Amino acid sequence: MKSRILFLYNAVAEEERHGHYGECMTFAQAAKIGQALVEGGHQVLHLNLRSPVQLEEFLRAHGPFTIAFCIAEGFLALPSTLFDGTGTPWVRKILEKRGVPATHTSVAGMEVCRNKDETYQALAANNIRVPAHFTIRPEAGSIDQQLKAIEEMMQFPLFVKPCGGGNSIGISEKSIVNNPRELEEQVYFLLEDLGDLPILVETYLPGQEYTIGIIGNEEKTVLPILAFPRDEKVRSFQVKKTSFTRRYEQEIITAEDPRYWRLYKLAVDTFAAVGAQDILRIDVREDSYGTPMVIDVNGTPTLTESSSLPYMAAQAGFSYSELINHILDTALERVYGQRTTEITG
Numbered sequence: 637m638k639s640r641i642l643f644l645y646n647a648v649a650e651e652e653r654h655g656h657y658g659e660c661m662t663f664a665q666a667a668k669i670g671q672a673l674v675e676g677g678h679q680v681l682h683l684n685l686r687s688p689v690q691l692e693e694f695l696r697a698h699g700p701f702t703i704a705f706c707i708a709e710g711f712l713a714l715p716s717t718l719f720d721g722t723g724t725p726w727v728r729k730i731l732e733k734r735g736v737p738a739t740h741t742s743v744a745g746m747e748v749c750r751n752k753d754e755t756y757q758a759l760a761a762n763n764i765r766v767p768a769h770f771t772i773r774p775e776a777g778s779i780d781q782q783l784k785a786i787e788e789m790m791q792f793p794l795f796v797k798p799c800g801g802g803n804s805i806g807i808s809e810k811s812i813v814n815n816p817r818e819l820e821e822q823v824y825f826l827l828e829d830l831g832d833l834p835i836l837v838e839t840y841l842p843g844q845e846y847t848i849g850i851i852g853n854e855e856k857t858v859l860p861i862l863a864f865p866r867d868e869k870v871r872s873f874q875v876k877k878t879s880f881t882r883r884y885e886q887e888i889i890t891a892e893d894p895r896y897w898r899l900y901k902l903a904v905d906t907f908a909a910v911g912a913q914d915i916l917r918i919d920v921r922e923d924s925y926g927t928p929m930v931i932d933v934n935g936t937p938t939l940t941e942s943s944s945l946p947y948m949a950a951q952a953g954f955s956y957s958e959l960i961n962h963i964l965d966t967a968l969e970r971v972y973g974q975r976t977t978e979i980t981g
Contacts, residue, residue, distance in 0.1 A: 641681070641703060641964070642683060644705070645669070645684060647661050658719075659805060673705060673961065673964065675957045686711055688730060709723050709724055711727075716830075719798070721750040725743045725747045744911055749910055750800060758910050762908070764902065779823065787816050791839070792813065796822045798833060843924065846861055846920045848862075850915070851914070853970050859945070860896075861889040862887075865886065906933060914967045918930060919932040
């Protein structure tokens with residue numbers, strides 16, 4: 637019997653992929669991943685995730701499943717769950733309650749990965765370098781008083797970003813702030829745009845940015861590392877969306893380059909510190925002295941064909957279908973002790 641895979645994702649039409657739906661994929665992109673899973677010899681059931689009730693009903697009607705290939709960031713009918721850090725663990729809690737294992741990181745790990753302040757706490761506790769930072773919490777009292785504390789404690793330029801979410805939602809050229817007025821404007825803009833969510837204010841790192849892909853559990857593979865052009869001061873959503881058009885300006889760092897091993901160790905240490913499983917993408921940026929610091933981790937990295945992780949995997953010899961099935965096999969081995977599992981009972 638083939639493994640029965642529940643493929644969970646969030647897809648919208650291309651023209652809707654902005655704002656709160658910026659992290660969603662298109663229907664064509666979801667179909668590509670689903671086809672790759674079929675090519676791996678699996679029976680695949682698709683669910684474009686809209687609500688917790690929809691997921692519960694689908695599990696009751698169509699189970700059992702060997703595993704969920706889960707890249708859903710939250711629920712389309714609850715847009716805030718797509719970016720506020722709650723959606724990814726919430727989906728996994730429902731699966732866990734129904735006894736369905738999932739690919740990617742666990743509930744606890746996702747709560748760390750999807751909340752940048754918790755990410756930084758976990759990394760700092762394990763002696764992994766992160767930028768100096770301050771978390772603005774609307775529930776903690778006056779925003780103006782918290783801004784004043786930042787001005788007294790930190791030096792400009794600073795970088796302002798939401799604590800939750802990924803894919804650079806809430807990040808733009810205006811995220812770099814050079815004075816108190818710009819800081820205040822950007823903080824209040826995010827509060828108005830995304831709601832009363834925590835905001836991370838950190839020292840701006842002017843050096844080169846890298847992204848690192850790591851796949852595995854007991855045995856890990858660190859993919860060839862991607863270095864972005866030095867003139868990219870901010871990797872905003874729009875920059876990431878068109879990044880594939882600048883591949884000729886990007887550098888692939890392999891094991892022959894001394895930088896690879898420094899970043900390799902940083903990636904492996906980060907994977908352990910945040911409690912990751914199966915796959916993690918880590919974003920790193922250098923300070924003015926060339927010291928690499930972790931600025932973000934993503935437990936559900938974008939897997940569309942033109943995105944960074946499939947590009948890095950291709951440099952290691954993976955076809956797109958092989959990458960998708962390698963992630964699935966890694967999870968199956970973690971859950972069942974083998975890479976091809978049949979439903980029993």
